[in-house]
Amino acid sequence: MRFSFTEDQLALREAVRDLLAKECPPEVVRAAWPEPDADGQGPGAGARSTPEQLAAVWHHLAEMGVLGLLVPEAHGGLGFDEVAAALVLEETGYVAVPHPVVETVCVAAPVLGDPAPDRSKVGWGEVAISGTVLDKSLDLRGPGGKADEVAFDRAALGTAAQLIGLSRRMLDLTVAYVIERKQFGVAIGSFQAVKHHLADARLQLEFAAPAVHRAAWSLATSDPNAARDVSMAKALASDCAHLVGRKALQCHGGIGYTVEYDLHLFLKRAWALEKLWGDAAWHRDRVGRALGV
Amino acid sequence: MDLTWSEHEEAFRADVRGWLEANLAEWKAAHGGDVPSGDTREGFAIHLEWERRLFDARWAVVSWPEQYGGRDASLWEWLIFEEEYYRAGGPQRVTQNGIFLLAPSLFEFANDAQRDHVLTRMASGEDRWCQGWSEPNAGSDLASLTSKATRVDGGWRLNGQKTWTTRGAFCSHLFGLFRTDPEAERHRGLSYLLVPLDLEGITVRGFGRLDGDEGFAEVFFDDAFLPDDALPGGVVLGEVGAGWSVAMSTTSSERGLTLRSPGRFLATARRLIEGWQALPESERAERGDLRHRVIQAWMEAEAYQLQTLQTVTGTVEGRPAGAESSLVKLWWSELDVSLHETALDVLGPAALLDGPWAKGYEFSLSGPIYAGTNEVQRNVVAERVLGLPRK
Numbered sequence: 090m091r092f093s094f095t096e097d098q099l100a101l102r103e104a105v106r107d108l109l110a111k112e113c114p115p116e117v118v119r120a121a122w123p124e125p126d127a128d129g130q131g132p133g134a135g136a137r138s139t140p141e142q143l144a145a146v147w148h149h150l151a152e153m154g155v156l157g158l159l160v161p162e163a164h165g166g167l168g169f170d171e172v173a174a175a176l177v178l179e180e181t182g183y184v185a186v187p188h189p190v191v192e193t194v195c196v197a198a199p200v201l202g203d204p205a206p207d208r209s210k211v212g213w214g215e216v217a218i219s220g221t222v223l224d225k226s227l228d229l230r231g232p233g234g235k236a237d238e239v240a241f242d243r244a245a246l247g248t249a250a251q252l253i254g255l256s257r258r259m260l261d262l263t264v265a266y267v268i269e270r271k272q273f274g275v276a277i278g279s280f281q282a283v284k285h286h287l288a289d290a291r292l293q294l295e296f297a298a299p300a301v302h303r304a305a306w307s308l309a310t311s312d313p314n315a316a317r318d319v320s321m322a323k324a325l326a327s328d329c330a331h332l333v334g335r336k337a338l339q340c341h342g343g344i345g346y347t348v349e350y351d352l353h354l355f356l357k358r359a360w361a362l363e364k365l366w367g368d369a370a371w372h373r374d375r376v377g378r379a380l381g382v
Numbered sequence: 383m384d385l386t387w388s389e390h391e392e393a394f395r396a397d398v399r400g401w402l403e404a405n406l407a408e409w410k411a412a413h414g415g416d417v418p419s420g421d422t423r424e425g426f427a428i429h430l431e432w433e434r435r436l437f438d439a440r441w442a443v444v445s446w447p448e449q450y451g452g453r454d455a456s457l458w459e460w461l462i463f464e465e466e467y468y469r470a471g472g473p474q475r476v477t478q479n480g481i482f483l484l485a486p487s488l489f490e491f492a493n494d495a496q497r498d499h500v501l502t503r504m505a506s507g508e509d510r511w512c513q514g515w516s517e518p519n520a521g522s523d524l525a526s527l528t529s530k531a532t533r534v535d536g537g538w539r540l541n542g543q544k545t546w547t548t549r550g551a552f553c554s555h556l557f558g559l560f561r562t563d564p565e566a567e568r569h570r571g572l573s574y575l576l577v578p579l580d581l582e583g584i585t586v587r588g589f590g591r592l593d594g595d596e597g598f599a600e601v602f603f604d605d606a607f608l609p610d611d612a613l614p615g616g617v618v619l620g621e622v623g624a625g626w627s628v629a630m631s632t633t634s635s636e637r638g639l640t641l642r643s644p645g646r647f648l649a650t651a652r653r654l655i656e657g658w659q660a661l662p663e664s665e666r667a668e669r670g671d672l673r674h675r676v677i678q679a680w681m682e683a684e685a686y687q688l689q690t691l692q693t694v695t696g697t698v699e700g701r702p703a704g705a706e707s708s709l710v711k712l713w714w715s716e717l718d719v720s721l722h723e724t725a726l727d728v729l730g731p732a733a734l735l736d737g738p739w740a741k742g743y744e745f746s747l748s749g750p751i752y753a754g755t756n757e758v759q760r761n762v763v764a765e766r767v768l769g770l771p772r773k
């Protein structure tokens with residue numbers, strides 16, 4: 090029994106974290122939103138980065154090999170497993186990378202990178218680099234229709250990992266804010282109501298994250314309970330991000346309710362991912378069926 | 383990452399399981415199948431017999447050194463033991479406040495003579511220890527306690543009152559905090575004393591908890607004389623005046639996984655699922671919302687197990703958890719309430735007020751109160767884990 094990561098996995102995470110801290114600050118995420126309207130308002134308002142910087146994030150990730158993380162080395166990938174993928178995707182969630190990372194890393198690349206003869210003719214590298222993902226004509230089913238399910242589970246896992254990263258980001262942002270912001274002459278973070286909101290947020294994170302890591306391990310080892318474990322991870326991570334988002338917004342007060350401040354970038358991403366690849370209720374149902382409930 | 387158990391650990395599990403299968407049924411049958419709660423006088427005595435059985439087979443304190451009746455089991459094996467114990471339906475551990483709360487502090491702070499005398503007798507149930515911390519005016523604000531021990535020739539004079547002392551009326555000894563320096567304030571000037579309850583001047587009065595059992599006691603000290611040699615090695619644990627830091631080492635066992643390991647909640651979740659499966663098909667079909675709560679409760683119990691495996695890996699590899707133990711206490715105590723609430727909803731009116739689930743529900747409601755209330759734990763998480771300002 091050893092529930093932690095290898096040096097290699099941690100080093101990879103570190104490298105991705107450093108890269109994203111530099112290349113994907115909130116301004117870049119903001120640049121992916123629609124243009125500000127005529128009077129300078131709207132979600133993209135305040136964007137300072139350019140479409141080139143946005144594209145650069147993707148190219149850097151591709152260069153580092155992250156997009157082909159799950160593709161075997163023999164086929165030009167990095168040959169890591171789902172455990173490493175979960176760690177990396179958590180980082181992409183933390184900065185809210187505005188690109189189809191999960192769709193590429195978890196679905197397209199491993200399916201296309203698989204040399205099975207009846208797969209698409211498109212090379213996985215091409216897809217990863219150009220960001221053309223999941224063309225409707227692409228047949229994701231391998232022999233026996235099995236790959237379809239695995240690809241789905243991998244995507245649900247990757248999304249859960251991103252939700253953990255997003256939760257961490259929203260919590261970090263809020264902790265920093267409530268220490269800084271003063272009302273009644275003191276930091277608002279000294280008020281017990283604020284403390285308890287954030288303790289609740291931290292609590293959900295503490296117990297959702299290990300479920301995501303376990304699901305990654307179950308997929309990596311083709312554990313018979315893998316589908317159940319992935320569903321548990323996605324259900325807990327979705328609910329966690331939802332709750333952390335609510336707490337984060339509440340503890341910010343008015344500033345959090347603007348498009349100018351960064352919180353909404355993470356909040357809205359979390360709302361979208363909560364529902365993607367199966368929402369919490371859908372996954373809970375799947376856990377229930379696996380348990381005979 | 384490797385989430386499988388070794389062959390050696392699986393063999394340990396098989397041993398535990400085999401022994402419990404053979405012995406539990408026998409112990410229950412010897413008492414008419416329906417053993418009264420260990421928080422009643424009659425039930426306590428029957429549970430002590432069980433503790434003796436565990437001790438004789440060296441299952442009472444598996445993680446302790448062999449010389450004190452343990453098996454030198456690893457933390458992993460201890461978790462396996464707990465899992466199997468609750469899976470088999472093992473009874474409450476009436477010695478828990480000694481073996482789980484006092485013992486870790488003894489291993490850390492006691493001298494050899496104290497260890498040699500106290501540990502084995504505690505594990506066998508020969509001495510029964512209760513926790514004397516709370517007072518009528520010192521609960522969450524424990525450092526404001528006023529029970530005092532005054533230094534006199536050859537020992538200490540004790541005065542004051544403790545309360546909420548779990549199973550105090552059935553115990554032989556108390557470990558408690560007393561003010562030994564009347565000049566010092568709050569957590570300074572406290573000492574951690576080991577006190578036999580049969581001293582002259584000590585009165586123990588048991589009283590009913592919410593569930594009606596005599597599980598609580600108040601303990602009065604009226605000029606009771608505690609001789610230095612009441613126990614071999616002395617009656618002070620750690621240094622005189624350092625009681626607070628000794629006590630804080632106990633709280634991390636209490637909040638963390640020692641007192642309430644994941645095994646018991648996994649077992650409760652499994653019983654909840656069985657309860658759900660026993661409902662008629664038509665009823666299950668109508669109650670989709672309740673079905674989701676059953677699944678959620680199972681997932682939360684499972685999440686506790688996973689978080690524990692991660693924490694224990696950290697401990698084994700030299701990265702012990704700190705204030706995070708407050709997160710653990712919040713999780714298990716709130717999980718226990720929701721497991722029981724869900725079960726009562728599954729049972730519906732059939733739950734009545736005296737079934738095992740109803741009894742368990744009543745007890746679960748005390749989880750957010752004892753071992754440091756959940757409000758206090760949230761303060762700790764905010765200040766010590768998240769780093770928010772105290773004032």
Ligand SMILES: Cc1cc2nc3c(=O)[nH]c(=O)nc-3n(C[C@H](O)[C@H](O)[C@H](O)COP(=O)(O)OP(=O)(O)OC[C@H]3O[C@@H](n4cnc5c(N)ncnc54)[C@H](O)[C@@H]3O)c2cc1C
Pocket residue numbers: 479512513514515516517518520521522523545546547548549748751752753754755756757758761
């Ligand atoms: C079943 C059970 C068994 C127990 N066994 C033992 C035992 O064996 N030995 C022993 O010494 N004690 C024992 N206790 C006592 C337990 O430790 C105390 O009840 C607990 O510490 C709370 O103290 P109190 O009851 O005085 O409540 P109070 O401290 O008066 O608290 C009342 C309410 O005020 C809230 N509150 C208090 N301070 C704060 C704060 N700073 N911030 C926010 N909210 C706050 C609390 O959270 C709670 O909701 C037991 C209690 C129970 C219920």
